[in-house]
Amino acid sequence: MYATLYDTPIRAAAEQYLPQWHWLWLKAQLIAESALDPAAVSPAGAQGIAQFMPPTWDDVRAALAFPAHTTPFDPAYAIKGAAWYLGLLRRQWRSPRAEDDRRRLVQASYNAGLGNVVKAQKRAGGATAYASIAARLHEVTGADHARETRAYVERIERIHRELVGV
Incomplete structure (x- = not known):
């Protein structure tokens, strides 16, 4: 494929x-x-x-x-x-968190910029989970860019599943 x-x-x-x-x-x-x-x-x-x-x-x-x-x-x-x-x-992204959350935060940072994802984390009260941080990203980047970043992370996960045959 x-x-x-x-x-x-x-x-x-x-x-x-x-x-x-x-x-x-x-x-x-x-x-x-x-x-x-x-x-x-x-x-x-x-x-x-x-x-x-x-x-x-x-x-x-x-x-x-x-x-x-x-x-x-x-x-x-x-x-x-x-x-x-x-x-x-x-x-x-060194704070204790699930490795899947860390990976998603890294991927989101590659797409949206580390500074933007860190700002979203601050708006999420210092949350460590990707979902909590991603839910606040629109407050930093705007709705369209936040949606694009979440879709980007989801797309990588879908492609990875295809690559490993899951």
């Missing part, structure tokens, strides 16, 4: 930067982002297989010391960058 072309670099990047997650979570997210198309460009300007916005890509490239000429259109670098960035986001 889904291409296997990038399975080896996805698995390697997930094992390096997201050892707490099965590698198919990263693949599911990349499918949700770009349908595994390294040439994808969103209407908002997100680029490549992992749909990096240019400023985020610049940060990732610098943090991982990628060569200056690399772009988010190079899947080898973008896959590694996405796994690293997800790992960075995961470390931000």
